[in-house]
Amino acid sequence: MTTPTIELKPSAHPLSDSEREAILANPGFGRHFTDHMVTIKWTEGRGWHDGQLVPYAPIPLDPATHVLHYAQEIFEGLKAYRRPDGSVATFRPEKNAERFQRSARRLAMPELPVETFLEACDALVGQDKAWVPAHGGEESLYLRPFMIATEVGLGVKPANEYLFLVIASPAGAYFPGGVKPVSIWVSEDRVRAVPGGMGDAKTGGNYAASLLAQAEAAAAGCDQVCYLDAVEHTWVEELGGMNLYFVYGDRIVTPALTGSILEGVTRDSLLSVARDLGYEAVEERVSLEQWQRDTENGTLTEVFACGTAAVITPVGTVKRAGGEWRQSGGEPGEVTLRLRRALLDIQRGTAEDKHGWMHPLG
Numbered sequence: 001m002t003t004p005t006i007e008l009k010p011s012a013h014p015l016s017d018s019e020r021e022a023i024l025a026n027p028g029f030g031r032h033f034t035d036h037m038v039t040i041k042w043t044e045g046r047g048w049h050d051g052q053l054v055p056y057a058p059i060p061l062d063p064a065t066h067v068l069h070y071a072q073e074i075f076e077g078l079k080a081y082r083r084p085d086g087s088v089a090t091f092r093p094e095k096n097a098e099r100f101q102r103s104a105r106r107l108a109m110p111e112l113p114v115e116t117f118l119e120a121c122d123a124l125v126g127q128d129k130a131w132v133p134a135h136g137g138e139e140s141l142y143l144r145p146f147m148i149a150t151e152v153g154l155g156v157k158p159a160n161e162y163l164f165l166v167i168a169s170p171a172g173a174y175f176p177g178g179v180k181p182v183s184i185w186v187s188e189d190r191v192r193a194v195p196g197g198m199g200d201a202k203t204g205g206n207y208a209a210s211l212l213a214q215a216e217a218a219a220a221g222c223d224q225v226c227y228l229d230a231v232e233h234t235w236v237e238e239l240g241g242m243n244l245y246f247v248y249g250d251r252i253v254t255p256a257l258t259g260s261i262l263e264g265v266t267r268d269s270l271l272s273v274a275r276d277l278g279y280e281a282v283e284e285r286v287s288l289e290q291w292q293r294d295t296e297n298g299t300l301t302e303v304f305a306c307g308t309a310a311v312i313t314p315v316g317t318v319k320r321a322g323g324e325w326r327q328s329g330g331e332p333g334e335v336t337l338r339l340r341r342a343l344l345d346i347q348r349g350t351a352e353d354k355h356g357w358m359h360p361l362g
């Protein structure tokens with residue numbers, strides 16, 4: 001089947017420069033959307049077709065649309081950065097495209113060709129380039145590709161129609177006042193994902209499963225939840241939307257993939273960045289007991305979380321039922337900040353891109 005090309009039907013009424021600039025002055029995260037979106041349809045027999053770039057607008061859905069009942073949905077998140085010369089580049093978009101295909105397989109959805117995923121992102125960023133914040137800080141344009149089952153009917157089966165979309169939202173610096181550690185609630189009873197489940201697919205259902213624990217964490221005064229494995233309730237997996245790293249001096253450890261951990265692009269990139277900076281970076285099982293014990297005996301010097309939205313977030317306080325401790329005195333650790341800067345400098349184009357991770361536009 002041939003790859004669809006994207007027909008450009010830009011808006012006759014984009015926001016004015018001054019309206020856009022007012023939003024870009026304080027964009028927050030996920031609150032404002034650019035002038036356009038990309039849509040591509042899939043139907044059984046016909047495959048992918050009707051790729052369009054159109055004005056950002058609501059999508060009408062029949063109340064019996066599949067996704068509204070059975071949650072057959074997957075998504076991605078990646079960023080476009082402005083570079084010192086004014087050009088724009090996205091960070092490792094082909095990794096997101098490949099993960100989107102893996103998520104689609106797990107949810108019995110059609111796989112979008114990698115080149116079509118890239119073409120859709122490029123078309124949107126190209127059209128709405130003025131929405132990519134100016135170079136300088138940590139601001140970026142966050143891209144949200146996603147796919148929903150659009151067949152109408154209540155029968156339970158993989159749908160025979162789908163809609164792929166890309167929308168974009170300007171993102172301010174995650175820590176406008178300087179990097180601040182987050183507090184973590186370790187959930188020892190609720191789980192995010194189970195072996196054989198969808199934990200390694202990027203699907204809204206995993207987030208739905210995490211919201212109650214997130215609310216409990218907030219009630220316990222914590223920012224984020226850390227999930228353990230669903231069988232032994234022993235091994236550290238990840239946060240609701242970020243992977244974890246443990247710093248043992250010059251040795252940096254991230255939990256090995258289990259099938260119920262989401263394979264983050266940031267997680268993967270940091271294994272390379274850490275090695276480039278001379279650290280030993282490994283994937284290993286880490287238990288909650290080891291985390292607490294090694295913090296108390298001083299061998300575990302820093303802990304941080306990582307994902308596209310925040311890049312790297314230091315972990316400060318950790319709470320579990322009947323216990324509480326602080327990482328690196330509740331301050332962002334030195335290695336954490338060094339890795340954060342090294343990765344951000346590649347993303348915003350001020351450090352050499354020796355792995356060829358940046359995907360320039362045009």
Ligand SMILES: *Cc1c(COP(=O)(O)O)cnc(C)c1O
Nearest residue numbers: 241242243262264265266307308
């Ligand atoms: C998206 C996501 C991450 C981070 O992945 P990145 O590709 O680094 O943004 C981690 N955990 C979960 C559950 C996620 O959905």
